[in-house]
Amino acid sequence: MKFCSQCGGLLTIQVPAGDSRPRHVCAHCGEIHYRNPKLVVGCVATWEERILLCRRAIEPRHGFWTLPAGFMENGESTAEAATRETLEEACARIEIEALSSLISVPHYDQVHLFYRARLLDPHIGAGPESLESVLIREEDIPWSEIAFQSVSFALRAFLADRAAGSFGLHEHSLPPPATT
Amino acid sequence: MKFCSQCGGLLTIQVPAGDSRPRHVCAHCGEIHYRNPKLVVGCVATWEERILLCRRAIEPRHGFWTLPAGFMENGESTAEAATRETLEEACARIEIEALSSLISVPHYDQVHLFYRARLLDPHIGAGPESLESVLIREEDIPWSEIAFQSVSFALRAFLADRAAGSFGLHEHSLPPPATT
Numbered sequence: 001m002k003f004c005s006q007c008g009g010l011l012t013i014q015v016p017a018g019d020s021r022p023r024h025v026c027a028h029c030g031e032i033h034y035r036n037p038k039l040v041v042g043c044v045a046t047w048e049e050r051i052l053l054c055r056r057a058i059e060p061r062h063g064f065w066t067l068p069a070g071f072m073e074n075g076e077s078t079a080e081a082a083t084r085e086t087l088e089e090a091c092a093r094i095e096i097e098a099l100s101s102l103i104s105v106p107h108y109d110q111v112h113l114f115y116r117a118r119l120l121d122p123h124i125g126a127g128p129e130s131l132e133s134v135l136i137r138e139e140d141i142p143w144s145e146i147a148f149q150s151v152s153f154a155l156r157a158f159l160a161d162r163a164a165g166s167f168g169l170h171e172h173s174l175p176p177p178a179t180t
Numbered sequence: 181m182k183f184c185s186q187c188g189g190l191l192t193i194q195v196p197a198g199d200s201r202p203r204h205v206c207a208h209c210g211e212i213h214y215r216n217p218k219l220v221v222g223c224v225a226t227w228e229e230r231i232l233l234c235r236r237a238i239e240p241r242h243g244f245w246t247l248p249a250g251f252m253e254n255g256e257s258t259a260e261a262a263t264r265e266t267l268e269e270a271c272a273r274i275e276i277e278a279l280s281s282l283i284s285v286p287h288y289d290q291v292h293l294f295y296r297a298r299l300l301d302p303h304i305g306a307g308p309e310s311l312e313s314v315l316i317r318e319e320d321i322p323w324s325e326i327a328f329q330s331v332s333f334a335l336r337a338f339l340a341d342r343a344a345g346s347f348g349l350h351e352h353s354l355p356p357p358a359t360t
Contacts (some may be wrong), residue, residue, distance in 0.1 A: 001185065001186070002185065002186060002187075002188070003183055003185050003186070003187065003188035003214070004183065004185070005181045005182065005183050005184070005185050005191075006181070006182060006183070007182075007183070008182070008183035008188050008270055011185075018308060021253070033185070034251070035254055036218045036219065036251055036253065037219055037252050037253075037254055037256075038216045039216065039217055039219065039291060045356060071214070071216055072216060072217050072287075072291075073216070073217075074200065074215055074217055074289040075286050075287075075289065076217075076284075077286055077287055077349075077353035078282065078284050078285075078291055079351070079353070080286075080353075081285070096184065098206065098349070098351075099282060099349060099351065102258065102279060104256075104257035104258050104259070104260075105302045106254075106255050106256055106257055106260075107255075109254040109255065111219060111252075129341030166352060169278070169279060169349050171258075171259070171278075171279065173257035173259070173260075
């Protein structure tokens with residue numbers, strides 16, 4: 001971020017009056033440009049015992065498996081975002097049941113929400129961001145080929161709840177990636 | 181949003197290839213500038229039976245009562261955001277218990293999260309964004325002077341759970357404001 005999106009002026013980094021953090025402030029018009037975490041919303045959707053997974057056709061993690069999920073858009077609710085992403089990525093129609101996982105990802109400035117959901121019918125497909133979609137049994141989940149840590153967390157939380165016969169909200173904050 | 185924050189070029193509104201929505205796209209460098217909902221995070225914090233409320237010293241809704249809450253910052257978790265906001269606005273130290281309300285506010289492009297929390301001690305104060313803070317009994321809550329619909333929802337959800345002796349997550353999507 002180098003230029004002011006309002007007037008095109010050069011941005012400086014400074015702590016505005018009454019604030020305690022450095023922000024991008026326009027040297028010309030004074031506009032303060034805040035940067036805030038983004039919401040990624042998706043679902044663990046099932047048809048009978050099987051779970052809907054998609055194989056990614058895009059980077060990052062092309063070819064790896066994920067739950068249907070994506071960036072929440074302006075003008076929608078979190079449940080609408082999960083429903084839309086599932087339709088876009090897996091061509092699947094769902095009914096939302098309840099929020100299942102809330103995962104903060106501070107090092108990527110994101111918060112991931114995963115809903116528990118029920119497929120309305122077993123029709124699934126591959127949207128433009130997916131190579132394929134599958135309805136998979138728990139014992140066949142390719143754990144070593146899951147795209148993101150938050151997806152593994154949400155899947156394991158759902159499976160533990162299902163095994164226990166009781167569903168709740170699971171919260172987690174992911175640590176920074178290990179440096180090698 | 182008129183200028184590209186990367187190169188200072190003029191922005192145009194167009195649907196990028198592979199997308200289905202109009203976005204701000206730079207006519208010069210091609211950068212796509214997405215706009216996404218912001219997270220507002222706060223808490224219903226209690227000391228014994230009393231609830232922590234703050235009276236706003238800033239617009240919007242100057243002089244009205246609110247739960248401590250504010251925009252989540254990059255680099256923190258949702259629970260850290262609630263803890264920080266409570267310290268900043270009410271000078272109060274809390275221990276987070278669990279997520280209590282998730283409220284989508286589509287017409288303002290926001291998602292509000294409220295945690296249930298316990299004050300670590302009864303010391304409270306007024307941060308720069310508050311005129312005063314109080315620990316208030318349920319029967320004294322000034323319902324007609326609550327700043328925001330989401331705050332009323334979160335307070336009522338908490339009070340209903342406390343009366344029932346069982347706490348859960350309450351989800352809601354606020355309708356657009358009535359036009360007069």
